Amino acid sequence: MIIYGGTLSPFVRKTVVFAIEKGVDFELVPAFGDMVPDGFREASPFGKIPALRDGDFTLADSTAVVTYIDTLNPEPNLIPTEAKARAKTVWFEEFADTIAFSCGGKVFFNRIVAPHILKRPGDAAVADEAERVEFPRLADYLESVAPAAGYLVEDRFTLADIAVATQFVSMRYGGCGLNPTTHPKAYGYVESILARPSFATLLEKERRTLAKLGAA
Known part of the structure; x- marks a missing residue:
C-alpha cells in the first residue's frame, strides 16, 4: 500500500497516524506541489493529498482513504459502529x-x-x-x-x-x-x-x- 503526500499536510498526517494505529504496512511517497511521483496523478487526478494506491486500486481524500483502511482492517476499531x-x-x-x-x-x-x-x-x-x-x-x-x-x-x-x-x-x-x-x-x-x-x-x-x- 502506498500513501502519497507529506505529513506537514494535516490531512496526510491524519491518514498516516490512522494507518500506523491500524498496524497497516504502507509506504509514504512524498508528493507536494511540483513533486509529482510516478502514479500520483492516476491516484489523485485533482492533485489532492493524501492519495492511496493499493495494488490496482487508487483513491484520494483523507476521509475516503481512512474509511478504506478501516474497512479492510476492522481492528483496532477506530471508527465506532454504535x-x-x-x-x-x-x-x-x-x-x-x-x-x-x-x-x-x-x-x-x-x-x-x-x-x-x-x-x-x-x-x-x-x-x-x-x-x-x-x-x-x-x-x-x-x-x-x-x-x-x-x-x-x-x-x-x-x-x-x-x-x-x-x-x-x-x-x-x-x-x-x-x-x-x-x-x-x-x-x-x-x-x-x-x-x-x-x-x-x-x-x-x-x-x-x-x-x-x-x-x-
Missing part, C-alpha cells in the same frame, strides 16, 4: 477537516508554506485575522468538549482524536497554539493525543524538516 458514537466521530472529523482547517490553513499556509516552502511572501493579514477571529472560537469549543482526561468519543482513542489533534498541530506550527492557562482542558487533551507514539514520531520528523526550512 450509532451515536459513530455520528459523533463523523462530526469531530468534519469539525477538524472543515471548521478548524479554515483557520489552520490560513495560518499555516501564510506563515510557513508560502515564505519557507514556496519562497514567496504569505499574506500576514489573513493569518493574523484567522488567529484573532477564528482561533478563539475553536479553542473555546474544544475546551467545552475536551475531557479532563481521556478521549472525545466512547472514552477510547478514535478517528475523532486523530482528526482534531492534527489540525491543532498545524496551527501551533504557525504560532497559533492553545494556551494552557486559558484553555487547560483543550491544551491537556491535545498534548495527551500528540504524545502517542504514532504522532510523536511523525512530529519529531516534521520539526526537523521545519528547522531545515528555517521555519522552526
Whole structure:
C-alpha cells in the first residue's frame, strides 16, 4: 500500500497516524506541489493529498482513504459502529477537516508554506485575522468538549482524536497554539493525543524538516 503526500499536510498526517494505529504496512511517497511521483496523478487526478494506491486500486481524500483502511482492517476499531458514537466521530472529523482547517490553513499556509516552502511572501493579514477571529472560537469549543482526561468519543482513542489533534498541530506550527492557562482542558487533551507514539514520531520528523526550512 502506498500513501502519497507529506505529513506537514494535516490531512496526510491524519491518514498516516490512522494507518500506523491500524498496524497497516504502507509506504509514504512524498508528493507536494511540483513533486509529482510516478502514479500520483492516476491516484489523485485533482492533485489532492493524501492519495492511496493499493495494488490496482487508487483513491484520494483523507476521509475516503481512512474509511478504506478501516474497512479492510476492522481492528483496532477506530471508527465506532454504535450509532451515536459513530455520528459523533463523523462530526469531530468534519469539525477538524472543515471548521478548524479554515483557520489552520490560513495560518499555516501564510506563515510557513508560502515564505519557507514556496519562497514567496504569505499574506500576514489573513493569518493574523484567522488567529484573532477564528482561533478563539475553536479553542473555546474544544475546551467545552475536551475531557479532563481521556478521549472525545466512547472514552477510547478514535478517528475523532486523530482528526482534531492534527489540525491543532498545524496551527501551533504557525504560532497559533492553545494556551494552557486559558484553555487547560483543550491544551491537556491535545498534548495527551500528540504524545502517542504514532504522532510523536511523525512530529519529531516534521520539526526537523521545519528547522531545515528555517521555519522552526
